[in-house]
Amino acid sequence: MKSEKITKLILLIASVIILLIFSGMAWSMVKGAIPAFGKFGFFGFIFSTEWNPTEDHEVYGAMPFIAGTLITSLLALIICFPLSFSTSLFIAEYFRKKRIAVVLGTLVDLLAGVPSIVYGLWGFYTIRPLIASLGFEGQGFGIFTSGLILAIMIIPYATSISNEIISMVPNELKEAAYSLGATRLEVITSVIIPNSRSGLVAGYILALGRALGETMAVTMLIGNANIIPKGLFSPGNSMASVIANQFGEADGLKLSALIAIGLLLFAVTALVNATGKMIIRKFA
Amino acid sequence: MIAYGKDKSAVRDVTADIKRNAITAIMGPSGCGKSTLLRAINRMHELYPNIRTEGEIELNGESIYKMSTTKLRRKIGMVFQRPNPFPTMSIYENVIAGYDLNGSKLKKDQKDAIVESSLHDVGLFDEVKDSLNKKGNFLSGGQQQRLCIARALAFKPEVILMDEPTSALDPLSTAKIEDLLVELKNQYTIILVTHNMSQAARISDNAMFMYLGELVEYDKTKKMFTNPSDSRTEGYLTGKFG
Amino acid sequence: MDNNAIINTTDNSNWRELKSKLFLGIVILLSCITISPILLILYELISKGIKQINPDFFFKVAPDTLQAMTAVRNGEILPGGIANGISGTLLMVALAALIAIPVSIVIGIFLYENQGKKYANLIRTLTDILQGVPSVVLGLISYIWIVQGVTKGFSALAGSVALAIMMLPLIIRSTEETMKMLPISIKEAAAALGVPYHKIILKVMIPSGFSGLMTGILLSISRVIGETAPLMLTTLGSTAINLNIKKPTSAVPLQIWEFYNNPNMIDLVWSSSLFLLGFVLTLNIIAKRISLRYN
Numbered sequence: 001m002k003s004e005k006i007t008k009l010i011l012l013i014a015s016v017i018i019l020l021i022f023s024g025m026a027w028s029m030v031k032g033a034i035p036a037f038g039k040f041g042f043f044g045f046i047f048s049t050e051w052n053p054t055e056d057h058e059v060y061g062a063m064p065f066i067a068g069t070l071i072t073s074l075l076a077l078i079i080c081f082p083l084s085f086s087t088s089l090f091i092a093e094y095f096r097k098k099r100i101a102v103v104l105g106t107l108v109d110l111l112a113g114v115p116s117i118v119y120g121l122w123g124f125y126t127i128r129p130l131i132a133s134l135g136f137e138g139q140g141f142g143i144f145t146s147g148l149i150l151a152i153m154i155i156p157y158a159t160s161i162s163n164e165i166i167s168m169v170p171n172e173l174k175e176a177a178y179s180l181g182a183t184r185l186e187v188i189t190s191v192i193i194p195n196s197r198s199g200l201v202a203g204y205i206l207a208l209g210r211a212l213g214e215t216m217a218v219t220m221l222i223g224n225a226n227i228i229p230k231g232l233f234s235p236g237n238s239m240a241s242v243i244a245n246q247f248g249e250a251d252g253l254k255l256s257a258l259i260a261i262g263l264l265l266f267a268v269t270a271l272v273n274a275t276g277k278m279i280i281r282k283f284a
Numbered sequence: 285m286i287a288y289g290k291d292k293s294a295v296r297d298v299t300a301d302i303k304r305n306a307i308t309a310i311m312g313p314s315g316c317g318k319s320t321l322l323r324a325i326n327r328m329h330e331l332y333p334n335i336r337t338e339g340e341i342e343l344n345g346e347s348i349y350k351m352s353t354t355k356l357r358r359k360i361g362m363v364f365q366r367p368n369p370f371p372t373m374s375i376y377e378n379v380i381a382g383y384d385l386n387g388s389k390l391k392k393d394q395k396d397a398i399v400e401s402s403l404h405d406v407g408l409f410d411e412v413k414d415s416l417n418k419k420g421n422f423l424s425g426g427q428q429q430r431l432c433i434a435r436a437l438a439f440k441p442e443v444i445l446m447d448e449p450t451s452a453l454d455p456l457s458t459a460k461i462e463d464l465l466v467e468l469k470n471q472y473t474i475i476l477v478t479h480n481m482s483q484a485a486r487i488s489d490n491a492m493f494m495y496l497g498e499l500v501e502y503d504k505t506k507k508m509f510t511n512p513s514d515s516r517t518e519g520y521l522t523g524k525f526g
Numbered sequence: 527m528d529n530n531a532i533i534n535t536t537d538n539s540n541w542r543e544l545k546s547k548l549f550l551g552i553v554i555l556l557s558c559i560t561i562s563p564i565l566l567i568l569y570e571l572i573s574k575g576i577k578q579i580n581p582d583f584f585f586k587v588a589p590d591t592l593q594a595m596t597a598v599r600n601g602e603i604l605p606g607g608i609a610n611g612i613s614g615t616l617l618m619v620a621l622a623a624l625i626a627i628p629v630s631i632v633i634g635i636f637l638y639e640n641q642g643k644k645y646a647n648l649i650r651t652l653t654d655i656l657q658g659v660p661s662v663v664l665g666l667i668s669y670i671w672i673v674q675g676v677t678k679g680f681s682a683l684a685g686s687v688a689l690a691i692m693m694l695p696l697i698i699r700s701t702e703e704t705m706k707m708l709p710i711s712i713k714e715a716a717a718a719l720g721v722p723y724h725k726i727i728l729k730v731m732i733p734s735g736f737s738g739l740m741t742g743i744l745l746s747i748s749r750v751i752g753e754t755a756p757l758m759l760t761t762l763g764s765t766a767i768n769l770n771i772k773k774p775t776s777a778v779p780l781q782i783w784e785f786y787n788n789p790n791m792i793d794l795v796w797s798s799s800l801f802l803l804g805f806v807l808t809l810n811i812i813a814k815r816i817s818l819r820y821n
Binding site: 012084115116118124152209212266273274 | 552556565653655659662724753754758
Binding site for chain 2: 174177180181191194195
């Protein structure tokens with residue numbers, strides 16, 4: 001049985017790779033971020049709203065990007081919810097196992113396959129002019145346009161989780177409600193939703209995690225103004241897109257500031273995803 | 285006639301007059317269509333696609349197909365094979381669920397009265413009166429099933445359909461529920477699907493025997509068990525098949 | 527109790543049925559809105575991109591600005607294609623797959639073999655978290671590790687490493703799920719015959735779960751093939767075909783980004799996006815087919 005021990009050892013060693021990647025990521029980013037944190041202070045960096053890369057006047061603060069990321073992602077979640085929840089009800093409740101539900105499910109899955117940059121292009125050439133024609137400032141760039149595209153991008157994730165959760169609600173509970181004279185809507189509001197609530201919440205938390213880290217589509221639509229957005233249609237910038245945008249010409253303190261933003265983004269998405277997964281695991 | 289899909293008919297040629305304030309048992313081997321027939325009475329089959337029905341079912345001379353399902357199901361309650369209290373609701377909320385689902389606006393004391401009387405009717409009140417606001421998941425299977433019966437009774441329906449209500453319970457709980465049914469028939473008309481012949485013999489007044497989707501025999505229970513008129517009924521009752 | 531408990535509530539069933547039907551109407555309407563973007567995107571890419579799809583598109587490198595300007599002025603279709611992007615994408619994805627697949631399958635088997643153990647649960651949780659790390663952050667990491675640390679400059683290798691880290695969690699979890707679905711009896715049958723443990727894994731479990739593993743691998747490739755942000759940080763791009771993993775390299779999504787930033791090359795944006803989306807969706811469909819056929 002010596003070979004069995006060796007095999008188990010190989011499996012164990014492979015699993016260590018995940019630990020190494022994870023701790024290596026944290027270590028490298030903390031190390032890279034230290035100059036920025038050292039110069040501006042940890043909280044000073046996070047809460048400062050100034051971003052000025054001019055030489056000798058370099059000041060870097062993450063707040064505009066944190067704000068932009070949070071606002072666009074939450075907006076995306078708000079827009080996504082009614083759409084994906086309706087779609088889940090369509091697929092997992094109203095037309096369950098029917099051909100039309102399979103077709104709809106496939107189309108929603110296709111949304112997940114569209115690369116971020118293609119969403120950006122479509123947003124730029126189709127959605128942005130639409131928003132601009134509504135008469136808002138800034139040629140249609142800004143928080144709302146990014147949030148809208150992000151909403152479309154996270155729909156497949158939110159939908160596929162809610163589909164699973166909704167179809168797990170036991171049939172006998174639905175039948176019990178029907179036998180008491182409930183209408184379909186009443187079955188949905190008083191049986192399906194209460195029985196799947198925590199799973200649905202987890203699904204939307206995971207979808208939020210997706211939105212927080214999306215880069216290209218947001219970069220192409222948010223307007224890339226390094227300010228705290230003043231309104232729904234104001235331009236802004238997000239953590240992911242400032243990294244993508246300004247990385248090319250970055251070195252020294254600026255590079256460190258970008259790495260620091262990357263570290264914050266890593267921490268926030270890790271936290272959000274861990275929470276979502278934890279709820280799902282408890283639910284299942 | 286009730287058919288699944290295009291041409292496979294599950295139940296056909298059933299004509300029967302169900303007696304008021306009595307327990308009518310529907311017996312037969314599994315797959316004979318007894319549950320299907322029961323579910324047609326409160327139109328539960330309409331929840332599923334591709335099920336066709338032909339014919340007429342009347343309640344007090346009124347066609348059930350002329351009523352809305354919501355209205356019909358308030359008059360005809362149902363209890364299922366496995367206890368299915370709503371896990372997200374307290375015991376109290378479970379009993380009153382029918383009213384809440386139907387959007388009835390009741391005063392607190394009206395609700396209290398309904399909950400208390402319904403739980404009394406199923407003999408559960410004393411056992412749960414201190415934990416009405418707790419979720420029902422700590423109850424035993426038999427208690428849960430009685431809670432489900434209370435939930436159906438809360439509406440004071442005219443008819444209660446029971447789809448093998450004791451098949452998931454232990455003998456002691458089963459005996460309790462059987463006693464309860466005998467008590468309840470003074471106020472309600474009960475239609476009971478059972479695969480358990482001795483249960484039908486113990487508590488039902490009338491019995492139907494179904495075989496391969498047909499109603500073979502419908503008579504007083506006593507008569508059917510002592511002197512069945514159809515050889516297939518006799519075969520089933522004496523254990524030749526089923 | 528007494529019959530006073532019977533409450534005669536007014537019959538509101540018609541209104542309730544109507545509300546229920548209205549809600550169904552809203553659900554159908556919102557579902558149609560949900561799927562409209564994918565149809566609109568497909569329509570836009572096909573209608574604007576198809577005219578540039580020709581043999582040159584696949585076999586020639588991108589035109590320079592002057593060539594593009596001339597073509598635009600003469601109203602011709604743009605010369606050249608995305609051969610440098612296609613070759614770069616194939617190179618980097620192949621390298622990433624080479625790095626990620628063996629490691630992920632072994633880790634996936636580790637997780638399967640150690641169900642319920644604390645350490646394995648930790649690894650599983652970290653894998654799940656890794657799956658949620660934004661791709662741009664993985665680009666940063668690969669920049670620090672490979673661009674600064676190994677190749678001392680932008681390189682295909684750095685891009686591959688970023689993509690490989692993205693692929694890891696996807697293949698690990700799909701491997702574990704596949705293994706869980708295999709009947710335990712086939713493992714026991716092999717063990718009963720005295721087959722050594724590593725041979726059970728290599729000769730029994732992996733072949734039996736082949737379709738599941740394949741599905742996971744194809745889906746992970748389709749996930750990373752359209753990634754732009756991590757490549758912007760690691761491989762930079764190149765106007766020529768490059769197969770040296772230590773050198774800057776182009777990729778199809780990177781080229782889309784370059785075309786997007788160059789007003790003269792806008793037609794190529796649509797055709798290369800159409801190509802990329804077509805590629806991704808084809809991979810997806812093949813993956814689904816495989817998993818359908820074998821399950």
